[in-house]
Amino acid sequence: MGPEQLARRLVQRAKRKGAKQAEAYVELGRQSSCRVRDGQIEDLTQATSKGAGLRVLKDRRLGFAYTSDFQEGSLDAFVERALALAEAAAPNPHNGLPERKDLGTPCPPEHLFDPAVVDLPSDWKIKTALEVERAGRSVDPRIATFDSVGAGDHVAETYVASSEGASAGYSGTYVYLYAAPVASDGQQHQVAYWSDYKRYLGDLESPEAVGLEAARRALRMLGAKKVKSQRVPVVLDPTMAGSFIAAVAHAANGDAVYKKSSVLAPLKGKVIAAEHVTIVDDGLLDRGLGTSPVDGEGVATRVTPIVERGVLRSFLYDAQTARKAKARTTGNAMRGYSSLPYIGTNNLRLEPGKVGPEEIIRGVKRGLYVTAMLGRGADIVTGDYSRGANGLWIEDGELAFPVQEVTVAGNLLGMLKSIDAIGNDLQFRSSVLAPTIRFAELTVAGE
């Protein structure tokens, strides 16, 4: 039975057994990966997986159940389990599925599926991972070992159908390679992680490029030391800038805003950042890793500006949160078969600026260039932001020496306003896309 057929059948059965509304979300996947070590295969994994989640409503009472057991004989019991939960639940006027008018018209699912990924020969992963390792090792004898080196792919098919007219699905492919080399000078060990992740095989960086960059990042950290506690300009490389805008998007979560549990809650329409800051959630990005025609509850995805030219424009919603907050869903319901929809981002992007990253660093007399961080980051209730940081010290506009065991701290709101440079080096290797950014001043804690 295909996912579409199964989803429709689950909805019909739930309706027949007394559900007022029903929605089924079905996932099928196939994944394979390889890790290598010292020129040999370390492990090979290959698998298929599947699952279905069923959301039912009865008199505004919500029940949800999931299963990975698709046997015909088990499906009735599964549907009944969801209904029994609805019967035991308390009614909530906000409960409900997206209505027909919320669903919108999904864009056709273009550029999500690359047949070349499906047809990859089984030894591609092994060969590619070995090339990544070889390239990383060839850079310098101080690349002593690897935490891990690997490559893999996966193919996923999802379908969502509901009694309210949702009916959409798509297939997507993903292919990736990564390396985490360890550099060692006898005194200190430093690891760095570098990877590329794409929907299309042809877009993937070469194994050499990934191996070399990973090694370069590990080597330049050798000899890292603490610096004194001080307030200085802080530059985040594109990956770390991505983690910062992810924290901003987290604070723009419509549910946290509705509960006034986000520092952004009272600021809609206000200037919260410098004028050159534009952050969008883009569900339609061509070949984007987070692109899909519909979100996790069948609502058409779109482009939602969160911050536009410094102004807080919109929050992110799924259908249920939108209903209680008297807003419209923005197509940001995330989903796995084992969970109810929750609000998240499709592709999150900080729009790039015009200056090169070198120029951003050149503009700093003394400061910190951050290339890796530890810890979760922002407390979105207060906006307090504090993370462990690794990187390079900037002295007179040049990268001077590696730094570790320091933290970078501020408050989300203050940090957004202090962004004084945005690079032109937008990076596209995950569903969060950002260029290099610079904060005019943050607290670096060390000695």
Place this chain on the structure above:
Amino acid sequence: MSRSKRAAVPASARPPPPPPLLPVGLVERLLAAAMERGGDFAEVYVERAETTAVVLEERRVKSAQTGLVQGVGLRVIAGHKVGYAYSDDLEDEALFRAARTAALIAQSGGSPREFKVSRSPAPMYYRVAQPLSQVEVARKADLVLRADRAAHAYDKRVKVVTATYADVTKRIWIASTRGRFAEDTQDLCRLGVSVVAEGKNRERRSGYYGGGGRVSFNHFDTFTPEQCAREAARQAIATLGAAEAEAGPQTVVLAPGWSGILLHEAVGHGLEADFIRKKTSLFAGKMGQKVASEKVTVIDDGTVANSRGSINVDDEGNPGERKVLIENGVLKGYMYDALNAEMMGERSTGSGRRESFKHKPLPRMTNTYLAPGDDSPEDILRSVKRGLYCAQFGGGQVDITNGNFVFEVSEAYQIEDGKLGRPVKNAMLIGVGPEALKNVTMVGCDPMPDPGMGTCGKDGQSVPVGVGLPTLRIDGITVGGTRVSR
């Protein structure tokens, strides 16, 4: 909270066995199929997990859900290479396909062989009166409703309460070509309450508390939702009006209990055998050397009765163990899964754990704690002229290669002349594992396990863990605050 004693349950108290997860004959034939191409070792891992979750927000039960996931993971080892495949389709055809896929790792060409497995008895460090999956959902919903009422009743400044109850009843089988057949039923539950309080000038701060373990549902008769709710609310209110934390090295005192994640991050991960074998941990090659203050003794113990991180058997079928990792400051042991143990000429310490049948086992922690010392908690506080008292903690993270770890402090107070002063916010501790442990100058006589709320992530796999710590004084650790005084 008190430290539970280790105790095994007498055999006579055991309930009748539940129906088999798969026919044993099928498991044996899968092992044969997995060895078709001549591997050295094959293992079948069968899992069936039933989950329940109830979420309360905005004063009502938002959702109740149940789930069922089952599947089989097949692992074949040939030399040092691992082939892994899994299937959530339990039809014979799908399972044999998975076995043959895992078998592809071996190239030596095998000959048809038969394998027989027999049950090995396992200890029992936890057992529940009634599987949690069979406890009525309404009783679980009652816990979150009670928590909500208690949190709101605690103080008018409590504005937002979210409460979650979640449990799993997981049955596992592990059978291998060495003839081993181990099984376990692992019930696990957790109640968590999160509170946001609003003070003057609309300042909002949050608090979190909760716990559980491998316990019967009546655990919540004594570890009550009211108690959790009041503690979460207390934290949120106590931190209203907190001052900026001072950045830089300070003397810190850690409150007992959940602060044990300091050990988990600062040393625990770095003592896992995979990192040692690959020499990516800064503790590699340091066996027998002094890596911490002599006041520091660290133990990882999978056998603590009813604790969240305990395991009767690990996910490779080896019994859970108590292991001394660091004794009086000297490195004594690493944590081994079977594969790394074999490659390193050691024995498994029952540390091979995996999130589910979709994952290969990795060496992991269970319950990691610091043995108590001689100092009274009052003396420890009194000994500090100026420093930071860390009362509650968020999460932590470590880079095992350079040893840098961070540790979020969610409730902290300035210490002035041995007494608690005003609350401070946005403090985070950062250090390098062995250096931080060398700076441990006082260890309390008040050992305390955490209430059962930890989940550890490694290589994308989450497993439940326990931690524990007595009151501790660490000198000169960097506090990542926002205020620079010099």
